[in-house]
Amino acid sequence: MPAQKNGGTLQDGSKQNKSRRQKSPFPRAVILTTDIGAEMDDQWTLAQLAVAPEFDLRAIVTTHAPSLQNPAAETAARFAREVLDHLPLKKHPPVFAGSSVPLAERSAPQPNRAVEFIIEQSKSFSSGRRLAVLMTGAATDVASALLIDPTLADRIEIVAMGFENWEAGGDSWNVKNDVRAWQIVLESRAVLTVGDARVTRRDLAVTRTEARKLLGTRGIAGRYLADLHGAWLDRDPPFVEKVTGSRDKWIIWDSVTLAYLLGLTKNKTYPRPILRDDLSFEHSSSAKKSATLNWVTAINAKKLWRHFTTNLDRINAPVNFNLFHSSDNDGHKNRSISADTKNS
Numbered sequence: 018m019p020a021q022k023n024g025g026t027l028q029d030g031s032k033q034n035k036s037r038r039q040k041s042p043f044p045r046a047v048i049l050t051t052d053i054g055a056e057m058d059d060q061w062t063l064a065q066l067a068v069a070p071e072f073d074l075r076a077i078v079t080t081h082a083p084s085l086q087n088p089a090a091e092t093a094a095r096f097a098r099e100v101l102d103h104l105p106l107k108k109h110p111p112v113f114a115g116s117s118v119p120l121a122e123r124s125a126p127q128p129n130r131a132v133e134f135i136i137e138q139s140k141s142f143s144s145g146r147r148l149a150v151l152m153t154g155a156a157t158d159v160a161s162a163l164l165i166d167p168t169l170a171d172r173i174e175i176v177a178m179g180f181e182n183w184e185a186g187g188d189s190w191n192v193k194n195d196v197r198a199w200q201i202v203l204e205s206r207a208v209l210t211v212g213d214a215r216v217t218r219r220d221l222a223v224t225r226t227e228a229r230k231l232l233g234t235r236g237i238a239g240r241y242l243a244d245l246h247g248a249w250l251d252r253d254p255p256f257v258e259k260v261t262g263s264r265d266k267w268i269i270w271d272s273v274t275l276a277y278l279l280g281l282t283k284n285k286t287y288p289r290p291i292l293r294d295d296l297s298f299e300h301s302s303s304a305k306k307s308a309t310l311n312w313v314t315a316i317n318a319k320k321l322w323r324h325f326t327t328n329l330d331r332i333n334a335p336v337n338f339n340l341f342h343s344s345d346n347d348g349h350k351n352r353s354i355s356a357d358t359k360n361s
C-alpha cells in the first residue's frame with residue numbers, strides 16, 4: 018500500500034526511512050508498557066508479542082488510564098495476566114504494575130519496581146544494540162526511568178502508539194494521560210518511533226467478521242481474543258461508531274508498534290518536535306538538527322495478521338508444526354521464523 022504523504026512545509030525536513038529501523042537480530046528483547054484493559058487492542062498486541070518467535074518478551078509493565086479501576090496499574094496487571102493465562106506458553110514473562118498516576122512534576126520521577134526493572138534490563142544493551150520498549154499506554158514509567166537514569170536513552174529504542182498525526186500532534190488518550198511524561202520522552206536522546214491514530218485508524222481497523230475469521234477458531238487464546246473484540250463492539254455502539262465510522266469495527270491501535278518492529282511499516286524521519294502542554298506540536302527550526310524521530314506512514318495489516326495467526330496455530334499445535342517446519346525441537350527460542358515474517 019502507498020505511504021501516506023505528509024504535506025506542506027515539513028516535507029523538506031523528511032526523508033524516506035527504510036533503513037533507519039534498527040536491524041537487531043531476532044529474537045529481539047522487548048519490554049511492553051501497556052494500559053491493558055482500557056480497551057481491547059492491548060490484549061491483541063500482548064498476545065501477538067508473546068507468541069512471536071521474533072521477540073524475547075522480557076516483561077510487561079502496566080500503566081494507568083482514566084478508565085481503569087483504581088489503582089489503575091494493578092487493574093491493568095490483572096488484565097495482562099488474564100491474557101497470559103489464555104496462552105499455552107512454556108514460560109510467562111513477569112508482569113510489573115507501574116505507576117497508577119501521572120507524573121506530578123516534570124523533574125520528579127515516580128520510582129517503582131517496574132521503573133527499576135526497565136533500568137536494570139537496559140544495562141546489558143548499548144547504542145548499537147538497543148532494548149526495545151513499546152509504549153502502548155501512558156509514558157509515565159518510561160519517563161521516570163529516563164529521569165532517574167538519563168543514560169538509559171542510549172540503550173533503548175522506544176516504539177509508541179500515540180498522537181493524532183504528525184502535522185499537529187494532538188492526542189485523545191496515551192499522550193493526554195501523561196503529557197509531562199511524553200515531553201520527557203521527546204526531549205531524551207532515545208531512538209523513537211511513533212505510530213499515530215490516523216495511520217492505525219486507516220490500516221488496523223478490524224470488523225467483527227474479520228476478528229472471528231482471524232482468531233475465532235484458533236484455540237482457547239484465539240476465541241478469547243475474538244470475543245474481547247466482539248464484547249468491545251457491543252459495549253457502547255455509538256462510541257464505536259463515533260471513533261471508527263461504523264458500529265461493526267474497532268481499531269487494534271497498539272499493534273502498530275509490533276508491526277514496526279517486524280518491518281511491516283513504512284516510515285519517515287522528521288526533526289523531533291517540541292510537545293506543548295496543550296498536546297500540539299511546535300515544529301521549531303531552531304531545534305537540534307541531530308534530534309529526529311521516525312513516524313509510521315503505512316502498515317501492512319495483511320502480513321501483520323498473518324504473522325499473528327501463523328504463530329497462534331503453531332503454539333496450538335506445537336509438535337506437528339515443529340516437526341514440519343524446524344529441524345530442532347526446542348520450542349520457544351529456536352523456532353524457525355517463517356518466510357512471511359521476515360522483513361519485507
Ligand SMILES: [Ca+2]
Nearest residue numbers: 052059153154
Ligand atoms: Ca493501549
